[in-house]
Amino acid sequence: xxxxxxxxxxxxxxxxxxxxxxxxxxxxxxxxxxxxxxxxxxxxxxxxxxxxxxxxxxxxxxxxxxxxxxxxxxxxxxxxxxxxxxxxxxxxxxxxxxxxxxxxxxxxxxxxxxxxxxxxxxxxxxxxxxxxxxxxxxxxxxxxxxxxxxxxxx
Numbered sequence: 774x775x776x777x778x779x780x781x782x783x784x785x786x787x788x789x790x791x792x793x794x795x796x797x798x799x800x801x802x803x804x805x806x807x808x809x810x811x812x813x814x815x816x817x818x819x820x821x822x823x824x825x826x827x828x829x830x831x832x833x834x835x836x837x838x839x840x841x842x843x844x845x846x847x848x849x850x851x852x853x854x855x856x857x858x859x860x861x862x863x864x865x866x867x868x869x870x871x872x873x874x875x876x877x878x879x880x881x882x883x884x885x886x887x888x889x890x891x892x893x894x895x896x897x898x899x900x901x902x903x904x905x906x907x908x909x910x911x912x913x914x915x916x917x918x919x920x921x922x923x924x925x926x927x
Contacts, residue, residue: 774891774911775815775827777853778808781884784857784865788877793870796925797877800918804881807914811907818904855887878922885915885922 781804788801816826857865857880865876888911895908 774888774895775812775819777856777884777888777891778812778815780856781805781881781888782808782812784862784877784881784884787865788873791866791869791873792877794874794925797874800921800925801877804918811911814907815904818901853887854890855884857884875926878926882919882922882926885919889915889919 785801785805785808788798792798792801819826861880865873865880868876892908892911892915896905896912899905899908
């Protein structure tokens, strides 16, 4: 989930200078504000367990471009759900105004759906109570954001 959240933050960062709509800029800021602390929390858990925290530079040899995280293998030999491809990220980077807004909203809906799926797995199969609680919070927040993004898309 850490690399997944990092990609969402990278997407949200693009909105600050490329979005045409104030609503999209506000939504992106909300996403970043929620996910940055979650990254910190999850990283803290890994550190306390003596596990390695994924770093952007650890992923540079992986397929993809932006931070090397697109399509990142997540254990079972398949990409994390909802991760953007290098091409999708590049298309979004090159867009501005309404074109950016549409691209951002469509891709972030897909990204959030992937996070909700992963959080659902944690809720069902996880063993660490605080992680299961965080997963529930992610499901609630991101489903609400999905509804908001779909409304903005019309």
